Amino acid sequence: MIHDTFYSLKPYHPHEPGLNDIIFSFQNKQVLVRKDRSFFEYRDICDSVHCTYLFETGSLSFYLADLSSIDHICLSLQQLRTYEPRWLGFAAILAWQLYTWIDANQYCGHDGKLMHMDMQERALRCDACNRLIYPTLSPAVIVGVIHNGRILVTRYSAQHSSYSHDALVAGYAEAGETIEETVKREVKEETGLDVSDIVYYRSQPWPFSSSLLFGFFCHVSGSSQIHLDRNELKTAEWKSRTDAIDTADDSSLTHEMIEVFQKGLVH
Ligand SMILES: [Zn+2]
Structure with missing residues (x-):
C-alpha cells in the first residue's frame, strides 16, 4: 500500500523551512512541480513566498505555498498514486488533504473571522471565539x-x-x-x-x-x-x-x- 512507503509523521512542530524542505502548491486538483517533475524545495523560493507548515517526516519538513508565479508544470492527483519515490507521492497527497481542509476553513463558521494555523496542535484557530477546527477525517x-x-x-x-x-x-x-x-x-x-x-x-x-x-x-x-x-x-x-x-x-x-x-x- 502506498502509505507503507511513508516514514512515520513526527509530532506537530511548526518551524521555519530549511533550504531542502519541500514546498507543495496546488491548483485545480493538481500539484505544481518543477519541469523535471521533482517537487519544489525552499531553496527555489526562499523569502519570496509565505509558507505554511504542514508536517515533518524523516529529515524533511513539508510546507504549503502559492507557487503559481514560478515556472512549473502540473501533475494530477492520480499521477501521484504511482509517483517515484512512492513516499514523496504519498506526502503530496497528504498535503493535498490538508490544503483542502485549510482552504475550506479560512473563516470561522461561528463568527466569520479569519482562522489561522494553531502553533500547539494541527488545527485552525479562531482568536475571536477560540474555536478549533481539526483536519476532516x-x-x-x-x-x-x-x-x-x-x-x-x-x-x-x-x-x-x-x-x-x-x-x-x-x-x-x-x-x-x-x-x-x-x-x-x-x-x-x-x-x-x-x-x-x-x-x-x-x-x-x-x-x-x-x-x-x-x-x-x-x-x-x-x-x-x-x-x-x-x-x-x-x-x-x-x-x-x-x-x-x-x-x-x-x-x-x-x-x-x-x-x-x-x-x-x-x-
Ligand atoms: Zn470564531
Missing part, C-alpha cells in the same frame, strides 16, 4: 465478502464514481454506528447480502477523500443471491482465487486485500 470500510472460496468483486456505476477498475464493497461510517455495523449496512445496501464473522484486517489513510479506511473480511450468512444497488454499482460478481481482478495499481488497501485472498491467506 471520514472513517470508511473496505469489505472482502467471501463465500464458498470466492470473493465479491464490484464495479462502480459511472454516475457514482469515475473509478472504473475492480473494487470491493466500500462505504462511509454514519454517525452513531460502530465500524462493524458500517460493514453490515454497506454490504446489505450495495448487494442485499447479510454477513457475519466480521474480522478486522488492516487500516489505511486515504488522503484523496480525507478518509481513514478500515479493511474487513467477512462471510455471507444466509442466501448468496445478490440484489445490486444499481445507483452505486454496475456489477458485483463472485471471483475465485485464480480469476483475473484488475485494481489499477498497488497503492490501495483494496489491492492488498484482493492479493491476500488470491494467495489463499484468508478463507
Whole structure:
C-alpha cells in the first residue's frame, strides 16, 4: 500500500523551512512541480513566498505555498498514486488533504473571522471565539465478502464514481454506528447480502477523500443471491482465487486485500 512507503509523521512542530524542505502548491486538483517533475524545495523560493507548515517526516519538513508565479508544470492527483519515490507521492497527497481542509476553513463558521494555523496542535484557530477546527477525517470500510472460496468483486456505476477498475464493497461510517455495523449496512445496501464473522484486517489513510479506511473480511450468512444497488454499482460478481481482478495499481488497501485472498491467506 502506498502509505507503507511513508516514514512515520513526527509530532506537530511548526518551524521555519530549511533550504531542502519541500514546498507543495496546488491548483485545480493538481500539484505544481518543477519541469523535471521533482517537487519544489525552499531553496527555489526562499523569502519570496509565505509558507505554511504542514508536517515533518524523516529529515524533511513539508510546507504549503502559492507557487503559481514560478515556472512549473502540473501533475494530477492520480499521477501521484504511482509517483517515484512512492513516499514523496504519498506526502503530496497528504498535503493535498490538508490544503483542502485549510482552504475550506479560512473563516470561522461561528463568527466569520479569519482562522489561522494553531502553533500547539494541527488545527485552525479562531482568536475571536477560540474555536478549533481539526483536519476532516471520514472513517470508511473496505469489505472482502467471501463465500464458498470466492470473493465479491464490484464495479462502480459511472454516475457514482469515475473509478472504473475492480473494487470491493466500500462505504462511509454514519454517525452513531460502530465500524462493524458500517460493514453490515454497506454490504446489505450495495448487494442485499447479510454477513457475519466480521474480522478486522488492516487500516489505511486515504488522503484523496480525507478518509481513514478500515479493511474487513467477512462471510455471507444466509442466501448468496445478490440484489445490486444499481445507483452505486454496475456489477458485483463472485471471483475465485485464480480469476483475473484488475485494481489499477498497488497503492490501495483494496489491492492488498484482493492479493491476500488470491494467495489463499484468508478463507
Ligand atoms: Zn470564531
